[in-house]
Amino acid sequence: MELTTAEENYLKAIYHLSEEGQKSVSTNDIASAIQTKPASVSDMLRKLGEKEVIQYRKYYGLQITPLGMRLALQTIRKHRLWEVFLVDKLHFAWDEVHEVAEQLEHIQSTLLVERLDAYLNYPKFDPHGDPIPDEFGDVRSRPRIALQEMGIDQSGQIVAVKDSSPAFLRYLDKVGAYIGARIKVLDKVEFDGSVEILVDQKKTIFMSKDVANNILILTS
Amino acid sequence: MELTTAEENYLKAIYHLSEEGQKSVSTNDIASAIQTKPASVSDMLRKLGEKEVIQYRKYYGLQITPLGMRLALQTIRKHRLWEVFLVDKLHFAWDEVHEVAEQLEHIQSTLLVERLDAYLNYPKFDPHGDPIPDEFGDVRSRPRIALQEMGIDQSGQIVAVKDSSPAFLRYLDKVGAYIGARIKVLDKVEFDGSVEILVDQKKTIFMSKDVANNILILTS
DNA sequence: CTAATTATTTAGCTTTAGCTAGAATTTAAT
DNA sequence: ATTAAATTCTAGCTAAAGCTAAATAATTAG
Numbered sequence A, B: 001m002e003l004t005t006a007e008e009n010y011l012k013a014i015y016h017l018s019e020e021g022q023k024s025v026s027t028n029d030i031a032s033a034i035q036t037k038p039a040s041v042s043d044m045l046r047k048l049g050e051k052e053v054i055q056y057r058k059y060y061g062l063q064i065t066p067l068g069m070r071l072a073l074q075t076i077r078k079h080r081l082w083e084v085f086l087v088d089k090l091h092f093a094w095d096e097v098h099e100v101a102e103q104l105e106h107i108q109s110t111l112l113v114e115r116l117d118a119y120l121n122y123p124k125f126d127p128h129g130d131p132i133p134d135e136f137g138d139v140r141s142r143p144r145i146a147l148q149e150m151g152i153d154q155s156g157q158i159v160a161v162k163d164s165s166p167a168f169l170r171y172l173d174k175v176g177a178y179i180g181a182r183i184k185v186l187d188k189v190e191f192d193g194s195v196e197i198l199v200d201q202k203k204t205i206f207m208s209k210d211v212a213n214n215i216l217i218l219t220s
Numbered sequence C: 001c002t003a004a005t006t007a008t009t010t011a012g013c014t015t016t017a018g019c020t021a022g023a024a025t026t027t028a029a030t
Numbered sequence D: 001a002t003t004a005a006a007t008t009c010t011a012g013c014t015a016a017a018g019c020t021a022a023a024t025a026a027t028t029a030g
Helices: A005-019 A027-034 A038-050 A066-089 A097-104 A110-119 A166-175 A209-213 B005-019 B027-034 B038-050 B066-089 B097-104 B110-119 B166-175 B209-213
Strands: A054-057 A061-064 A155-161 A182-188 A195-199 A203-207 A215-219 B054-057 B061-064 B155-161 B182-188 B195-199 B203-207 B215-219
Touching: A005 A027, A005 A038, A005 A061, A005 A066, A027 A038, A038 A054, A061 A066, A066 A097, A066 A110, A155 A166, A166 A203, A209 A215, B005 B027, B005 B038, B005 B061, B005 B066, B027 B038, B038 B054, B061 B066, B066 B097, B066 B110, B155 B166, B166 B203, B203 B209, B209 B215
Parallel strands: none
Antiparallel strands: A054 A061, A155 A182, A155 A215, A182 A195, A195 A203, B054 B061, B155 B182, B155 B215, B182 B195, B195 B203
16 A cells, blocks of 8 residues: 555654644644645545545544554654664754655655664664654653653653754754753742753753753653 | 756656767657656656756757756766665665665755765765766766777776666676676677676676677776 | 658646635534 | 534645647658
8 A cells, every 4th residue: 555745744744643642633733733724634634534544534533543553653763764864874963854854754665764774773762862663663662751840859861852843952952952961950940930950960051941841851 | 946856857867868879859768768658748848948947849859958957967966876875885786776766866955965975975976887976067977988899808897887777787796797897808709799708807707799788898 | 742650749638735715514602 | 502613624726747639740751
């Protein structure tokens, strides 16, 4: 079964929206996630339903099928492997990789994916700390909490970010809060939810609640 | 000015056909080069004319413009750089790279091309021995002749092949006639145009005229 | 130099993926 | 429980890129 590039993008968006908590994924949600109009989404949902990658009943909602799940994870796997390639091998900054990976993920060649995976040494996480599914779609994800939810004196390691906008990633780079950095919460301000943290045992930085909410920590 | 993937493919085909000798490129030639129908070609030529990458007068013929040339060479550059990547880094066999490179060449990102070029150490030739244009479209090509045209006792180095079909490339692999191999013509049979050559000073092989015609040699 | 053949182009259809405008359905609010 | 609002879907249009069939131009042959 073959999906077009557009279909892959829809399926990926649906998968991500399904993961991110809520009940069921709405037509409007997909439209805004994918930067298109609800009418176009309706139409595509019908097609994806026919291809049996989702189960779709109009006005009701949708659900990804096991087949759809597998295909979505394949695309996500490719996207994240390419991100690792771009950062590790071509020295892209982590805020420059998204658009390019968005194109590369649609290249069709199982051999290419296998070889790339091997070449990168079978990475388990992408540069943003998100897990890379294996060829069967299995994901080993680490339990992690938002920095905002940590208590005073708790420490851990930055493993991922929720927001991947270039502006946010550049900000993190500037303050030295890269993936893998070891941090410790020194203080929390009740009033505005901001936190003071120690990065890599040397630098003390101050973070607003909004920022701290978008940084995921593997506690230790 | 932006070209679609289809437009890039047509332009590339036109460029290659222009190079390969003849007078002017025909609609039929393009159709068979690109595996499509003449009617579709006519239509695309009109569009490429409007975009000013070719000069086109119907029934008369076409000519690539300097702009078209630049764009075609950019695509060829990307194709060949990716081929180097696939062979050198991902250990693809040289007969496995074409289809994948055909997809990768359409990825849009100047940063990516620059970084890839640097990562591969600014290669000047692809795995088939074809020259890789630089970012300005300049090509340093070496003067070379078909193995078939060499005289007895003349020697040189295999630098390219004209035919890149998997069948041909596999045949070459089998007999050990890879790019870079040093060869010497031991004998030529007038009757059928076949040649006997010594490869890398150790193996003697026998080649039909057809094969020898498709192997390009840098004489020494 | 017509006539036949071949090459090329045009017209009109198909599919994919978007869009707008308007209809239908569900949800919310008085 | 109706109406109002929001959501979702349908119909019909557009653009790209292909196709077939038919028309037109160029070339070759007798």
